[in-house]
Amino acid sequence: MGKEKTKIYFWLKFDKKFFENIFIKRLKKMAGGDTMTVLYIRLMLESLETDCILYYEGYFDNLVEELAIKLEVSEDDINMTLAYFTKCGLIQIDGSGNAQMPQAKAMLESETNWAKYKRETRKIGQIPTDVQPMSNQCPTEIEIDIEKKKDKERELDKEKEYIVEQSPTEYLFPDWLEEKYVEQVKKGNPKNFDYRIPIAYLNQKMNSNYKFVKTNTDLVKARLKDSYTLEDFKAVIDKKCSEWVNSDMEKYLRPSTLFNASKFESYLNQPEVAKSDYYQKQQGQRFSQAELDELKKPDPKYGF
Numbered sequence: 250m251g252k253e254k255t256k257i258y259f260w261l262k263f264d265k266k267f268f269e270n271i272f273i274k275r276l277k278k279m280a281g282g283d284t285m286t287v288l289y290i291r292l293m294l295e296s297l298e299t300d301c302i303l304y305y306e307g308y309f310d311n312l313v314e315e316l317a318i319k320l321e322v323s324e325d326d327i328n329m330t331l332a333y334f335t336k337c338g339l340i341q342i343d344g345s346g347n348a349q350m351p352q353a354k355a356m357l358e359s360e361t362n363w364a365k366y367k368r369e370t371r372k373i374g375q376i377p378t379d380v381q382p383m384s385n386q387c388p389t390e391i392e393i394d395i396e397k398k399k400d401k402e403r404e405l406d407k408e409k410e411y412i413v414e415q416s417p418t419e420y421l422f423p424d425w426l427e428e429k430y431v432e433q434v435k436k437g438n439p440k441n442f443d444y445r446i447p448i449a450y451l452n453q454k455m456n457s458n459y460k461f462v463k464t465n466t467d468l469v470k471a472r473l474k475d476s477y478t479l480e481d482f483k484a485v486i487d488k489k490c491s492e493w494v495n496s497d498m499e500k501y502l503r504p505s506t507l508f509n510a511s512k513f514e515s516y517l518n519q520p521e522v523a524k525s526d527y528y529q530k531q532q533g534q535r536f537s538q539a540e541l542d543e544l545k546k547p548d549p550k551y552g553f
Contacts, residue, residue, distance in 0.1 A: 272339065285326070285329060293350050295319070295320070301353040301357060305345065306438060306461065307436070312347070331348065423446065423480075444470050447504075448469065455502055468508035489502060
């Protein structure tokens with residue numbers, strides 16, 4: 250479900266006690282210790298918007314490779330940093346390959362954009378409230394203009410971005426996704442659950458193994474931004490699987506074909522066709538030759 254997102258600012262509250270920690274003091278005496286200390290802080294900062302967990306997204310072979318690319322550092326530096334702080338208990342790797350950052354959780358501070366606005370205006374003697382003050386003082390024209398501008402920006406943001414706001418415990422998975430595939434989806438960042446579910450459902454229907462890689466999840470995200478729903482994805486997958494399984498077209502039961510912008514709408518709105526009836530017809534009666542040629546083209550972006 251898409252909804253407007255309240256902007257939340259996150260930060261870590263540091264003081265000198267952080268650098269007085271015995272593990273940090275010991276690390277700074279080791280070769281490369283300064284680099285690892287800075288990298289540890291960067292890892293904590295990277296985890297702030299995901300409840301202080303660094304999720305392994307499955308884009309590459311492991312979390313180390315993903316973090317190295319994201320932070321533009323070497324895999325060796327990531328490996329050494331994770332190994333040291335895991336041994337110290339300041340990083341915890343779970344069974345899904347995600348890294349939990351308990352110290353970041355303890356140091357985490359946050360506030361909403363509205364709280365930030367109130368705090369900043371309070372500094373200059375303007376304290377906005379939802380209740381009209383006794384003096385009947387009204388907001389200034391400048392404040393009103395600012396709020397109008399912010400409302401407009403929020404509307405634009407709402408149109409531009411499809412946002413998933415769920416935690417793993419709050420998220421309600423569709424009842425048509427089997428538990429095995431629910432668990433696969435849960436291995437990723439909760440913010441990406443909606444982008445992973447259609448891929449998981451396709452794997453469920455076809456007993457396939459399409460990965461939750463960016464090229465696949467971006468297709469899902471784009472269709473969700475176009476206001477399609479998870480039920481729409483299920484309908485497309487069900488229809489095309491019913492038609493194409495055990496035929497020459499089965500090889501096109503893949504994300505790059507099913508979730509493609511140029512095909513998704515027509516797949517969704519085509520009438521239900523019994524498989525036996527469908528294959529008694531000539532190919533040209535359902536697909537134009539141009540459509541068949543387009544489907545059969547290898548797609549270099551996806552490697553097949």
